[in-house]
Amino acid sequence: MAMIEVRWHGRGGQGAKTASQFLGEAALNTGKYIQAFPEYGPERAGAPMRSYTRISDKTITVHSSVTNPDIVVVIDPTLVGSIDVTEGLGDKGVILVNTDKIPQEMRKELNFTKGKVATVDATKISLETLGMPMPNMPMLGALLKVNNLVSIEELSERVRAKFSKKIGEEKTNANIEGIKRAYKEVNIG
Amino acid sequence: MTKKNLVPFTGDQAVAYAMKQIDPDVVAAYPITPQTEIVINFSSYVANGQVSTEMIPVESEHSAMSACVGASAAGTRAMTATSANGLALMWEVVYIAASTRLPIVMPVVNRALSGPINIHCDHSDTMGARDSGWLQIYAENAQEAYENTILAVRIAEHKDILLPVMTCQDGFITSHAVEGIELFDDKKVKEFIGEYKPQDPLLDIDNPVTYGPLDLQDYYFEHKLQQSGAMKNALKAMPEVFREFEKQFGRKIDFVESYKLEDAEIALVALSSTAGTAKVVVDELREKGVKAGLLRPRIFRPFPRENIIKALGKVKAVAVLDRSESFSAEGGPLYTEIKAALYDSDIKPLAINYIYGLGGRDIFPADINKVFEDLQNIVKERKVKTPLNYLGSRE
Amino acid sequence: MSENLKNSREIPIGGKIIEAGNAAKYDTGSWRTFKPEVDKKKCINCLQCWIFCPDSSIKVEDGKMTGFDYEHCKGCGICASICPVKCIEMKKEIK
Structure with a gap:
């Protein structure tokens, strides 16, 4: 596998940084080399922010931010239109958006003619599984359907390891359920 | 693919972990972005009883370095960590640490030295301190930030060197990015750094010594000559430490x-x-x-x-x-x-x-x-x- | 500068003084222009001179003032000034 670069878009406090790290850590557990890092600006809850994950079979030495991502994940749909979330995506680029819209509709809204557009209503899933609007974990599940970077089991294992002690068994299970549901419910067009 | 034994750590976490393995006698530190996670993580190790370190949560970096100077002169292995304006605030004591020949190790997470105020990476902080008499080691990634911290203890305490060492890494770029880190075995780290044998410790009450007396036209210059000599000695002594490091951990280091x-x-x-x-x-x-x-x-x-x-x-x-x-x-x-x-x-x-x-x-x-x-x-x-x-x- | 000074390889590193109390080796008595002398007949051994002497140059044995350490006494005259019975006199140093 050549290096895969993922760019995450969210708002401060929505868990884009956590999602980018979980993906990296799950991949690291399978023997890949990884980098996961947020783009730190002034840190403010609600402000648009980006985070990145790099996954590769070889050592990663590049330390600049990602300019030509293979995959873009938009955790907050209100960012679409206010910032250029498709920036730098190539012909084979994939963009995954948290929205109740179908991919064709989102493609028009994004004015994106290349690659693939995938959509999933991750906010709804998180409300129904966790009882809180925390769409970052379902977005990870949907991402794995778009690109099998790690298996659902490997990701779940990582989530369990990171969350169990911190938020308890019940909420951890709810997060994993959200991941699995999003994996099933994501639409790719 | 062969499964490597890598753990997901940021550069700051990696340095804090190195400090845990070193288990210094004294750590006196003040948190400052982007070094903060080093202090947070190391404080947890202290609170959880995973180290025997006497942690001094000081009220400023000037005090942090002063406490390190006192602790090191007393005969303990002392460490601190800082960034940018924190390094600037400890400035006069940074020079005193070097000229008193105290082998203090200080991870520095490189950050722009104000102003205008900025918390992100550049090397203006440690480059300003390049003539302070400290050794400086720069890390490309989190793995090296970890390795350099362990290496620095041996170099600082080398009998022909006895100088403090700054181990630098890029603020946020490596300090806050998660990478897979190969951690060394606790025992092997302990073995490598060895027991600290201080020269003329203040706490050796049977052999009283004076630290920091006035030093004027008759001897100051000779003490500076000694410092210059120690830096030259470092060039000669370090390759042997690099070889030992490679033998112990299987990782190559060079100038x-x-x-x-x-x-x-x-x-x-x-x-x-x-x-x-x-x-x-x-x-x-x-x-x-x-x-x-x-x-x-x-x-x-x-x-x-x-x-x-x-x-x-x-x-x-x-x-x-x-x-x-x-x-x-x-x-x-x-x-x-x-x-x-x-x-x-x-x-x-x-x-x-x-x-x-x-x-x-x-x-x-x-x-x-x-x-x-x-x-x-x-x-x-x-x-x-x-x-x-x-x-x-x-x- | 004096040829007795040591070179950089002969002195302890870091400006440390590793010999305790080596200030005693420093002959400050030669700095004196006036020299204290005591009239023991008048002296009441109150030891005010011993307390006030900035150079620890008052000799005391068994609680009694016995004289001066002329190798270190700089002749400042504080002892003569503080003495309540005026038994210490500052005399011109003859060299």
Whole structure:
């Protein structure tokens, strides 16, 4: 596998940084080399922010931010239109958006003619599984359907390891359920 | 694929973990972005009883370094950590630590020294301290930040050196990025650093000594000569420590890293994480048949002049990247020192300086590509038109 | 400078003084222009001179003032000034 670069878009406090790290850590557990890092600006809850994950079979030495991502994940749909979330995506680029819209509709809204557009209503899933609007974990599940970077089991294992002690068994299970549901419910067009 | 035993750590976590394994007698520190996670993580180790360290949560960096000086003179293994304005606030005591010959180890997470106020990476903080008498080691990534912290203890406490050491890594770029880190076995780290045997400790009450007496025209100069000698000694003593490090942990360390320089015609010199990004560009250029190479000084103090001359001695043109401005109107600190070293080489390559990345401005492979293009033109035209350039800025 | 000074390889590193109390080796008595002398007949052994002497140059044995350490006494005259019975006199140093 050549290096895969993922760019995450969210708002401060929505868990884009956590999602980018979980993906990296799950991949690291399978023997890949990884980098996961947020783009730190002034840190403010609600402000648009980006985070990145790099996954590769070889050592990663590049330390600049990602300019030509293979995959873009938009955790907050209100960012679409206010910032250029498709920036730098190539012909084979994939963009995954948290929205109740179908991919064709989102493609028009994004004015994106290349690659693939995938959509999933991750906010709804998180409300129904966790009882809180925390769409970052379902977005990870949907991402794995778009690109099998790690298996659902490997990701779940990582989530369990990171969350169990911190938020308890019940909420951890709810997060994993959200991941699995999003994996099933994501639409790719 | 073979499963490597790598753990996901940020550069700061990696350094805190190294400190846990070192288990210093005293840590006196004040949190400052982007060093904060080192103090947070190490404080947890203290609170959880995973280290036996006496942790002193001081009210300022001036006190942090003062407490380290006192603790080290008392005969303990002492550490602190800081960034930018924190380093600036401890300034006078930084010099005292070095001139009192106290082997304190201080991870510094490089950050722009205000103003205007900025919390992101550049090297203006530690470059300002390059003449303070401390050794300086720069890390390309989190793995090296971890290794350098362990290595620094042995170097600082070496009987022929006895000087404090700063271990530097790039703020946020490596301090806050998660990477897979190979951690060493606790026992092997303990074995490598060994037991600290202080020279003339204050707490040895049977052999009372005086630290820090007034030292005037009759002896001050001789004490400075001793400091200079210790820096020169470090150049001689460090290779043996590097060899031992490799034997113990299987990881090679040298004063400089030469990347594809053997037959290089054009070369770039850069410290820390930027060198990693440059490697990608060198690889791409090599595929196109361009004889490009990279030199990364890992040790900056003492200045490894011989290694640099040897590594760059054959290139036709060299570009030095400085992540700090010295405001000398003559170029950044790395450039002026590299150029001075090359004055003694048989083949003096043409040299050009690029100041870049101030205040955390990102540097991309495309920027570095441009530098190599410039170098190719310099070789063609056999001259440097503008020696001092500002890469990635809006002039 | 004096040829007795040691070179950088002969002195402890870091400006440390590793020999405790080596200030005693420093002959400050030669700095004196006036020299204290005591009339023990008048002296009441109150030891005010011993308390006030800035150079620890008052000799005391068994609680009694016995004289001066002329190798270190700089002749400042504080002892003479503080003495409640005026039994210490500052006399011109003859060299």
